[in-house]
Amino acid sequence: MLGLGSQDPGALASLYDRYGRIVFTLAARILSDDRESEEVTQDVFLAVWKNPGAYRPDRASPLTWLAGITRNKCIDRMRKAGRRLPLHFDANEGSDVVADERVADPYEAVAVSDLSGHVRECMERLPEPQREAVEFAYFECLSTDQIADRFALPQATIKSRIRLAMDKLRRCLRHKCEE
Amino acid sequence: MTDELKEQAAMFAVGLLEEQEREAFLSAVGVDRELAALLDEYHATMAVVALAPELREPPASLRDVILAQATGSIAATVDERISEPVVLSDEFAVTPPVELSVLDDLPVADRTVPTVTPVPSRRRALPQTLPWLVAASLALACGVLFFRVIALQEENVRIAAEKGVEYLRIALLESQAASLPGISARVAWNPGSGSGIIETAALPDQGAEKTYQLWVFEKDNPVPVSAGVFDPVANPRIIFRPEREVENAVTFAVSIEVAGGRPQPEGEVVLAGTLVGG
Numbered sequence: 001m002l003g004l005g006s007q008d009p010g011a012l013a014s015l016y017d018r019y020g021r022i023v024f025t026l027a028a029r030i031l032s033d034d035r036e037s038e039e040v041t042q043d044v045f046l047a048v049w050k051n052p053g054a055y056r057p058d059r060a061s062p063l064t065w066l067a068g069i070t071r072n073k074c075i076d077r078m079r080k081a082g083r084r085l086p087l088h089f090d091a092n093e094g095s096d097v098v099a100d101e102r103v104a105d106p107y108e109a110v111a112v113s114d115l116s117g118h119v120r121e122c123m124e125r126l127p128e129p130q131r132e133a134v135e136f137a138y139f140e141c142l143s144t145d146q147i148a149d150r151f152a153l154p155q156a157t158i159k160s161r162i163r164l165a166m167d168k169l170r171r172c173l174r175h176k177c178e179e
Numbered sequence: 180m181t182d183e184l185k186e187q188a189a190m191f192a193v194g195l196l197e198e199q200e201r202e203a204f205l206s207a208v209g210v211d212r213e214l215a216a217l218l219d220e221y222h223a224t225m226a227v228v229a230l231a232p233e234l235r236e237p238p239a240s241l242r243d244v245i246l247a248q249a250t251g252s253i254a255a256t257v258d259e260r261i262s263e264p265v266v267l268s269d270e271f272a273v274t275p276p277v278e279l280s281v282l283d284d285l286p287v288a289d290r291t292v293p294t295v296t297p298v299p300s301r302r303r304a305l306p307q308t309l310p311w312l313v314a315a316s317l318a319l320a321c322g323v324l325f326f327r328v329i330a331l332q333e334e335n336v337r338i339a340a341e342k343g344v345e346y347l348r349i350a351l352l353e354s355q356a357a358s359l360p361g362i363s364a365r366v367a368w369n370p371g372s373g374s375g376i377i378e379t380a381a382l383p384d385q386g387a388e389k390t391y392q393l394w395v396f397e398k399d400n401p402v403p404v405s406a407g408v409f410d411p412v413a414n415p416r417i418i419f420r421p422e423r424e425v426e427n428a429v430t431f432a433v434s435i436e437v438a439g440g441r442p443q444p445e446g447e448v449v450l451a452g453t454l455v456g457g
Contacts (some may be wrong), residue, residue, distance in 0.1 A: 009250045016242055024237035026229040038455060041237055042245055049249040059220075071194070071229075101431040116230040121192035124230050138228050144195050163189040170224040 012049050018137040019062065020045070022112065023070045029139050040073045075141055101163075110177050122172035130165035133158055180214050188214060192221035240351040244455050247349065350431050350450035351376075359383070362452050366431045374420040377431070379411040382449075385435060391449075392440045394428040395421045403432065408440040427454055 023044050027037035047069060048055070055065055108116070123131055129151070136147045148155045187204045190196040196204060202434045208215045267347040352364040377393060385391060392410060394403035403410040433450040 012249050013242070013246060020237055020242065021234045022229055024241075025232050025235045028235060029229075029232045038237060038241055041241060042248070042455075045223075045245045046248055055197060061220060061226070063229075064223050067229040068222075069228040072238060112230065112234075115227055116234060119227050119230045123228070125242065134193070134228065137195055138225060139232075141194075144190070144197075155356055159186055159190055159195075162193060162195070163186045166189040166221050168222060169228070172219050173227065 007049075012045065015048065015062070016045055018112070019066050022063065023066055026067060026070050027074055030071065031077065036077060040070060040077065043073050044069050063066055071138075071141070077117055078141060115177070118176035122169050122176065125172060126165050130161045130168070133161040134165045134169075137162060146179060180211060180217070184211070184214055185217065188218045188221055191218065193227045238455070240349075240455055241349070244349045273385045348454045350452040350454045352431055352433065352450040353450065355432075355451050356449040357449060359449055362450060364431075364433065364452070366452070366454075368428060368431070368454060370428065373408075373424055374418065376416060376418050377409075377433075379433075379450075380415065380416075382411040382433075383411045388438055389446070390438050390440060391437050392434050392436045392444070392446075394418055394434065394444055395425050395428050395434045396432065397425055398427040398429045403444060405440065405442065406431075408436070408438075 020041065024037055024041045027044075028034060029041040031037050031040065044066060048066070055062070060068070123134075126134070133147055133151075136142045136150060137144075142150070144155050144158055148158045151158065184204070184207055187196055187200060188208075191201070191204060208218055226306065269401055347367050347369055350366040350368065352366060354360050354362045356362070359382075362379070362383075363381065364377055364379040366375050366377050379391075382391065390408040392408045393406040395406050396403050404421040404425055406421045409417050409419070411417075428452045430451060432444070432448050432452075434444040434448045435446040437446070
């Protein structure tokens with residue numbers, strides 16, 4: 001992210017080279033529309049370029065931040081298209097009180113190609129109902145009650161599945177990234 | 180840290196925490212370092228879930244478009260167009276051409292941007308016995324041109340007011356001709372004004388008998404609209420305006436036609452490209 005603050009186009013190019021595929025893939029997975037996904041990718045990087053100060057390295061890695069912006073922009077588009085959607089995700093939202101003591105992103109140092117493989121493997125290890133709950137929430141941007149409707153289950157069960165999935169995912173990823 | 184807070188952290192990280200729970204949860208994060216650390220880990224975990232789908236390459240042109248927009252080369256085009264007198268093509272009997280800087284690496288001397296020459300319409304000759312009809316036609320034409328000049332001036336004011344960087348959309352035109360593999364062009368299209376700029380690269384001279392002609396394809400309409408003929412050797416950057424108003428332009432193409440151009444393409448299409456982002 002260094003260099004964006006001084007409006008260095010090379011820094012933007014480097015950021016795009018590292019994360020452009022991820023942003024585009026995430027947008028395409030959420031929107032299921034390549035052209036809209038191109039527009040979202042464009043919006044994301046231009047937003048970063050115009051407001052590099054919005055990035056807080058003490059709070060999130062570039063990947064976490066960019067994924068959050070991408071998801072928000074996808075949600076905005078879907079909301080404009082009339083879909084019922086959950087609240088915005090904000091990777092930077094939280095408390096300033098403990099920001100200085102937060103730990104670094106555990107996955108930041110891992111190469112994207114390796115991390116991508118680890119994530120797929122860890123997702124596949126999840127029990128199917130838990131994996132589906134996470135996918136519905138993250139990629140389909142469904143609300144808790146919409147997911148509950150899909151499964152014909154109480155919302156409390158869905159929340160529990162998501163939490164269990166998140167715990168298993170983070171443990172699995174930590175283990176993989178430390179190997 | 181309670182199980183309820185842990186669950187709220189997970190729900191917050193996926194963006195599903197209910198509004199009424201958010202404020203209390205964020206207050207708890209502010210005073211509970213363990214909870215804050217867990218939330219950070221959940222956020223990081225959710226972010227890498229973005230890597231779960233097989234990664235796909237965006238179109239190669241997207242990188243160029245983003246960098247061009249970011250570095251302001253497109254914005255400079257609009258701003259300079261705004262700050263200078265509007266340029267009209269020969270049919271409007273015009274003011275001096277405006278200087279643009281779409282390509283900053285070109286020498287200043289090359290920055291004069293001409294306009295595409297419209298293809299003349301095929302009109303039947305007026306009867307010689309009716310000179311009053313000629314006069315009436317000329318008067319009518321002058322009236323039409325006057326209002327078009329006014330409209331273009333108003334349009335420039337509107338663009339100036341809106342500072343329309345987001346108005347401009349880009350199409351990268353690639354070679355469609357096996358005999359001309361190295362040619363390319365870039366179109367910056369302004370849907371608001373219905374006009375654009377084409378920058379060409381490496382298009383060879385077509386001599387006196389032939390010419391390049393630019394075409395605009397609208398969505399769901401296979402019949403293109405002519406945007407005029409041009410000489411890319413003399414002027415690699417050219418302002419154009421289709422001969423009629425275009426609705427929802429999606430694709431631009433360049434063909435080689437007989438000198439003077441054609442109402443519809445008959446020659447070889449040598450360049451084509453679609454607007455990035457649909």
